Amino acid sequence: xxxxxxxxxxxxxxxxxxxxxxxxxxxxxxxxxxxxxxxxxxxxxxxxxxxxxxxxxxxxxxxxxxxxxxxxxxxxxxxxxxxxxxxxxxxxxxxxxxxxxxxxxxxxxxxx
Amino acid sequence: xxxxxxxxxxxxxxxxxxxxxxxxxxxxxxxxxxxxxxxxxxxxxxxxxxxxxxxxxxxxxxxxxxxxxxxxxxxxxxxxxxxxxxxxxxxxxxxxxxxxxxxxxxxxxxxxxxxxx
Numbered sequence: 001x002x003x004x005x006x007x008x009x010x011x012x013x014x015x016x017x018x019x020x021x022x023x024x025x026x027x028x029x030x031x032x033x034x035x036x037x038x039x040x041x042x043x044x045x046x047x048x049x050x051x052x053x054x055x056x057x058x059x060x061x062x063x064x065x066x067x068x069x070x071x072x073x074x075x076x077x078x079x080x081x082x083x084x085x086x087x088x089x090x091x092x093x094x095x096x097x098x099x100x101x102x103x104x105x106x107x108x109x110x111x112x
Numbered sequence: 113x114x115x116x117x118x119x120x121x122x123x124x125x126x127x128x129x130x131x132x133x134x135x136x137x138x139x140x141x142x143x144x145x146x147x148x149x150x151x152x153x154x155x156x157x158x159x160x161x162x163x164x165x166x167x168x169x170x171x172x173x174x175x176x177x178x179x180x181x182x183x184x185x186x187x188x189x190x191x192x193x194x195x196x197x198x199x200x201x202x203x204x205x206x207x208x209x210x211x212x213x214x215x216x217x218x219x220x221x222x223x224x225x226x227x228x229x
Contacts, residue, residue, distance in 0.1 A: 031215045042202065043156075043219045092155065098144065098206060098215045099163055105155040 002027050002095055004104035012110045013083055020079045021107045023093035028073035031097060034066070037090040037106070046091075049076040083111045114139040116203050118220035126228050127195055133188040133223045135177075135203035142208040145186040146217070147177055150200045159201070162186065173197075198227045 003026040013019050023032065032049040047068055048056040055068035070076045080087050090106040119134040137143065145162040160171040167179040177188045186203060203220040 033216065042221045043217075045216055045218075048216065094156075094217075096215075098208075100158060100161065101215070101217060102158070103148075103156040 002029060002102045004093060004095055004102055006093060006104040006107050008107060009105065010108040010110075012112060015084050015111055017083055018079055018081045019083065019109060020077050021091055021093075023076045023078070023095075023104055025074045025095045025102075029095040029097075030073070031095065031101075032070060032076045033094045033101070034068065034076070034078045035092045035094065037092060039088070043092065046078070049078075049093075080109065083109075085111045087111050114141075114143065114205055114207070114218045116205055116218055116220035118201075118203055118223050120223050121221065122224045122226070124226045124228060125193055128192045130191050131189065131193050131197075131225065133201050133203075133225065135186045135188065135220055137184050137186065137203070137205050139184075139205060139207075143205040144208050145177075145179055146204040146206070147171075147175070147186070147188050148202045148204060148219075150202065150222075152199070156202070159188075193225070193227045195227050195229060197225060200224050 005024045007022045034046040035043040037043045045058050046061045049068050049070040051070045067079045088111045090108050092103050092106045094101045094103045096102050115138045117136045125131050147159040148156045149159045150156050160169050162169050162179045170176045175190045179186050200222045202222050204217045206217050
């Protein structure tokens with residue numbers, strides 16, 4: 001199994017600013033993903049964070065809004081740029097393989 | 113493309129009663145199936161999964177789910193629930209056949225299970 005930590009656990013930000021969320025895994029993993037959970041809704045995949053290459057984004061998500069870094073096999077960051085109140089969500093990272101994925105505790109973001 | 117439908121957004125039950133949380137999926141390819149649980153103010157935890165073999169899978173805390181290929185369903189059941197089972201439950205699928213969708217999870221809308229004393 002893998003233990004995943006995220007920082008910060010929560011934040012309140014003003015519109016127009018950016019926030020970078022960090023995801024740390026306690027072991028090396030090939031696959032890392034970033035999800036968004038909007039209030040009262042399910043999880044939606046934002047992108048796959050690929051080590052050594054550009055992230056792969058899902059439909060409706062773009063690199064300019066959600067830049068992702070993956071400098072090594074245990075760490076990734078997601079930046080939420082030029083935030084608006086619609087970006088208020090829980091952001092989760094996950095890691096693992098196709099048979100099992102482990103999730104971080106999430107970052108609760110509120111944009112005012 | 114894949115989609116997952118959880119037919120009940122909320123399921124209230126009394127303690128020690130049986131419960132079934134329904135999950136149906138749609139996919140053009142073969143899938144792996146998962147149930148995740150999210151306890152209040154906690155992250156997602158894997159509850160059980162179907163990869164291959166026996167269509168009935170069990171978790172360590174008494175939940176079970178059965179994969180029904182003809183009905184494209186993966187319903188979650190427990191014969192007797194406890195107060196501590198109160199949580200939100202998510203059904204999810206991933207593409208078995210690889211390619212660009214490899215490892216990505218598609219989630220249902222979630223079912224909030226509330227167990228009353």
